[in-house]
Amino acid sequence: MAGLFQRALRLRTALRCLYDYSTLSRSTATLSPVDFHRPFLTCSSEQVLASTRKLHAGAEGSKVSPSAAPERLPFCRVTEEDLAFFRKILPGRTIVDPDLVEPSNVDWLKSVRGSSEVLLRPQTTEEVSQILRWMVTKSTESRNLAVNPQGGNTGLVGGSVPVYDELILSTSLMNKILNFDSISGVLTCQAGCVLENLSFYLEERDYIMPLDLGAKGSCQIGGNVATNAGGLRLLRYGSLHGTVLGLELVLADGQVLDCLSTLRKDNTGYDLKQLFIGSEGTLGVITAVSILCPRKPKSVNVVFLGCETFEQLLKTFQLCKGMLGEILSAFEFLDSECMRLLNTHLKLPNPISDCPFYIVIETSGSDPTHDAQKLHNFLEEAMTSSLVSDGTVATEEAKIKALWSLRERVTEALTHDGFTHKYDISLPVERIYQLVTDMRKHLGNQAKSVVGYGHVGDGNLHLNVTSPSKDPALLAAIEPFVYEWTASCRGSISAEHGLGLKKRNYIYYSKQSQAVALMGNIKAMLDPKGILNPYKTLPDNLKQ
Ligand SMILES: O=C(O)CC[C@@H](O)C(=O)O
Ligand SMILES: [Zn+2]
Incomplete structure (x- = not known):
């Protein structure tokens, strides 16, 4: 009492x-990379095959790659001639020193590692366009050099790093604010602006960004838009599908697509920018963003x-x-x-x-x-x-x-607890904690920690399971259980983190096969050679 x-x-x-x-x-705490070592991502064939068997009816019988590490696709290898070209257009910004390329090869969780040998750091849209044009056509010769567009590299599903030797195209130096209209509150900036820097800029002008994430100190607005990041303010200001008013993109063939509108209303034809929001760099490279910002409370x-x-x-x-x-x-x-x-x-x-x-x-x-x-x-x-x-x-x-x-x-605390399995689940809000409780019961003492946190207001649970070290038996106990549980409530297996490399083959738990096939057609139309962020977002079984 x-x-x-x-x-x-x-x-x-x-x-x-x-x-x-x-x-x-608000807090300005940043998610800085921590120094810890653990094995890199692999996934047993049994585990993926088991989950494949449970795919939605329409996808049953289709072949999904039995391994989370897909086979390298027959892309061209980078040559001295390529490097000479990149050095000409990006003097001092074509990085080949392995020590300098290394951080861009590894994701923030240190769970996925690529083997790229080249990091390109353009400053302008025109430079991005020249790079991509070269990737598909060297002089007059048709070719397919793959590229991994990369922002702040804070993603959690292995979407922001190369899988093999894809050239890394970093937007970090594309960090200029292009315009801010203090009457409408519309900010237009290059894709590589760090979210927290945009927040500081706006706060001085009595505005705020409509999104806020734990990773704000490192993540970039282009990456936020490419992954349709949700974060802590979505409850109030809605998703980027609503607040992003315009995008400038470079398409796979190097064409610049200027959809950088700053209008709140524009019903002239299809709203093309929506296709690129959340496409994880697989349909085009976002080079600039215009976004509607609320007044500072x-x-x-x-x-x-x-x-x-x-x-x-x-x-x-x-x-x-x-x-x-x-x-x-x-x-x-x-x-x-x-x-x-x-x-x-x-x-x-x-x-x-x-x-x-x-x-x-x-x-x-x-x-x-x-x-x-x-x-x-x-x-x-x-x-x-x-x-x-x-x-x-x-x-x-x-x-x-x-x-x-x-x-x-x-x-960040979880990264110190051991090997972490991450699940980012959308559910009817009244069910979100039931999944944590059921997972605990299901795993018994197999896991070190099973934790639940997240965005109640958005019906978004972050379920994380740790073990002292990588444990295939534990993984086989979690998946496909977690995906089946989610699908049984018509939830989403990725609420806000995207599919990237790690979750791409589980898309059918949340999307009908016809919808996935249509996504494949869109990908094939916009990126016929499949050079943009390969092995990400779409499942391996999709013919393009
Ligand atoms: O690490 C996670 O599982 C969630 C990360 C992030 O989306 C958050 O809301 O904190
Ligand atoms: Zn979250």
């Missing part, structure tokens, strides 16, 4: 602080709450939507296993008492007094109806950052 009272008191004190609130900005509050059950967490979400309405900008969760990993590996303390579930709620509005009052009413109601058992409210920037770190750094 005394404990309960103290907890209530802590929340009440925090609530009082709300009235002293001043404008605050005058008032931001962050609350960290604890719940005893996931059902209470869902009820809190319902209450929150009803009582905070238009000022709700994020509703995220992590379970007690995530908290344990944050404590153990990153030494991040739990700011409240131990609970099975934790919620991060952010509000963003235009009137600090009004927002504080709404939040106060919501917290009072959540407490008196016993939906939440403990909580704290951030009223100063450092604490806001610390609270957000608890959610944003779970991925």
